[in-house]
Amino acid sequence: MLGIKVVLEHMDDDVSGFLEKRSDGWVAGVNAYHHRVRQRFTIAHEIAHYVLHRNKQSEFLDHTFARRNDDRSTMEREADQFAAELLMPEIEVRGAVDNGLRKLNDLARHFDVSTLAMRYRLDNLGYRMG
Ligand SMILES: [Zn+2]
Known part of the structure; x- marks a missing residue:
């Protein structure tokens, strides 16, 4: 979808996923251990970074809701909002x-x-x- 490759990877439990630009294109990684509904939200969140923010950064690392705090960046809030609207x-x-x-x-x-x-x-x- 959108030219993003989605991969399931083993990650620490407090990491939900990432989006990064590699030599062969954009890759969204999702924590293979997380429940499917969380993985769906993570993929939507990484799609948001791709759609909204890929010209600002080439690497995004996302922690779970529980690890995020109140002073999260505007980009993170935008990505969550986008994901919520998508799903x-x-x-x-x-x-x-x-x-x-x-x-x-x-x-x-x-x-x-x-x-x-x-x-x-x-x-x-x-x-x-x-
Ligand atoms: Zn994010």
């Missing part, structure tokens, strides 16, 4: 809620994301649910 488009989230999906777990399953990512997205769109 949980606003119109689809609102449609799912309107159609009766009101529980965090049900919505997370529907969008195939972690409950953490789903909760951030719902907060962001002004929903409060358990």
Whole structure:
């Protein structure tokens, strides 16, 4: 997709992935040990770096949500926002809620994301649910 090669690699648990420019093109690495829903978010996050930031840096290393802190760079926040919009488009989230999906777990399953990512997205769109 987009000319990015995605590879699964063994990484420390607090690393979610990376994006880097190699001699033969851009490569997005994903932590092979992480759950599939986290890997999906990581890939979306690395795609965001590629789309938004590839002219600014040629190497991005990403830690997990738990390791990230409040003074994360603008680029990291932009990449998370982009990933959330890609995996949980606003119109689809609102449609799912309107159609009766009101529980965090049900919505997370529907969008195939972690409950953490789903909760951030719902907060962001002004929903409060358990
Ligand atoms: Zn990042």
